[in-house]
Amino acid sequence: ILIGILMISGAAFAQAEPKILFKMATIAPRGSFMMSLINEMDAEIRKATNNEVGIKLYYGGVQGDEKDVLRKIRLGQLHGGTFTGHGLGQVVPEIKVTELPYHFRNYNEVEYVRSALRPTMEQFFEERGFTVLGWNEIGFVYTFSKVPITSIEIARQQKWWMWEGDQLARAMFDAFGITPVPLSLKDVMTSLSTRMIDTASSTPYGAVAFHWYERFEYMNEHPTTNVQGATIVSHRIWKKVTPESQQRIKEICQPYFDRLSLHSRKQDRKSIEVLKKAGIQIVPFDAGEENERFNFIFETSVKARENLVGQLYSRDLLDRMLFLLEEYRKNHPDSHVEIIR
16 A cells, blocks of 8 residues: 555656746757656756756647747746857857868767866857756767769869858858758758759758758768757746756766767767668768868858957857867877768
8 A cells, every 4th residue: 555655646746736847948859868868857856846846848849949049048938958069159159160161070089078168168158048958969070962962163063052041051052152041940851852952961861860861862971060959948937947956967978968969979980871871972072172172161161260360259268169179189199080981
């Protein structure tokens, strides 16, 4: 009888509405690893705060894309969400300094730089009225196309998708002399079908999950950038939480997002095999031209990053990021590029 009573009371606690419910949104699909992870995290948070705080997450973009979610947060209709670097950059433009194209070679470089800059970035979010619950990595991004892109001349002939409102992407396209087609994430698949666009950048997992790969035939082996993510919550709701519970929540969340980052890497590796089996061909750098071509690409990306000083980030922040990157490479001279094979 005692065991039955304990089971009933435990179930009632799990079902009880928390005093404070974080209403959040994500573009991650229902049934994804993100969903199970957040459910697990929510249960631990409710237990640790004695049901003071709980999380309700809307999945699959039902609340709109990241721009829509941010608008609803500002209106008080939502309290927060899980975002890619694109959405995070709408709140804190400085975050884009850790997503500069053709600067990061592999996961270890990304981790080293971003970990060192986290306190600074978290302070930026605090100043803009948000608290970061946890950081995660979305992954390395590669170019998908209908024709093999082996030169800047071919690249300029393509109709590239650009995430609407992405200043960093705009600066990169301008530097390369490419006129992109700005679209929201939810419009990409339709635009590929109608041939409004024929080239887009994505993580391998993203290309599979959103079925974009069905509209492409080629994928460049060299990554363009690594996208980070984070889950943020507005001070409008966060300030209602007791300091003790705030501390517990922060301690609970990051390990879950670390698991999400590792899962994303595994999913990318699996997705690469799916892409290959689907007939996607990997486009390498030609052996005889590799250095010359990459030097041109890197020099152009440097030009773009310099043009963004004072717009997205300060000179000091850019220099600090570059110093950390160089510091890591000096200590790890074997640092390699995360290319597709």
